[in-house]
Amino acid sequence: MSARRTLAVTARVLNQVRRDPRTLAMLLLVPCLLMVLLWWMYRSSPVSLFDRIGPALLAIFPFVVMFLVTSVTTLRERSSGTLERLLAMPLAKLDFLLGYGLAFGLVAAVQSLVAVGVSVGLLGLDVTSVAQLLLVAVADAVLGCALGLFVSAFANTEFQAVQFMPALVVPQILLCGLFVSRDDLPDVLHAISDVLPLSYAVDAMKHLTSGATTSGSVWVDLVVVVAYVVAGLALGAATLRRRTP
Secondary structure, three states: OOHHHHHHHHHHHHHHHHOOHHHHHHHHOHHHHHHHHHHHHOOOOOOOHHHHHHHHHHHHHHHHHHHHHHHHHHHHHHHOOHHHHHHHOOOOHHHHHHHHHHHHHHHHHHHHHHHHHHHHHHOOOOEOOHHHHHHHHHHHHHHHHHHHHHHHHHOOOHHHHHHHHHHHHHHHHHHOOOOOOHHHOOHHHHHHHOOOHHHHHHHHHHHOEOOOOOHHHHHHHHHHHHHHHHHHHHHHHHHOOOOOO
């Protein structure tokens, strides 16, 4: 593994993203537009539903967007033969994955900064700590990136990569506590939710709602999310193929 090679991969990916305005728009604008839509939906609600649901969706939207973009982009690199040419050079798989992870991590930081700024500054989302909210949002987006890198190894086409959405992402959204409190789930589903990373991301966001629990709970959830990020990158390095059969 080489820091210089990792940074070279990072710079290459960032240049690709910069030259693709549609991908940039999806990465930076879609989470913000979805939060605005949510705020608009609940604008006339007598109860502050936006403050209750907004933090959870601020975790989910970046996660989903980064999962889609990363899995499809990585698969495209492999199916086009680019990955095979890169790995023919003195470039380790971990260099490639860390380079991708760092590049999309930087994009995720910008994405989260914009989304949090819009949600808190313009839409008035009420949270106890904007700094912690931003950290959790970035971690959630990087989590989507890490899982996207991992699942791309099991798809042969971009369509197959998108099919992982209902298989891996939608169950996490259903069991993360957004629709039903995790404490109210049946015992089996509660046990399953305990091993899903998005559950901890949403829990961290909910803890940041005004009047919620102490910041210690946020840090515990954040550590769990980061552990899943590291595990996703490690599994991605172990399963990464040079090209699509």
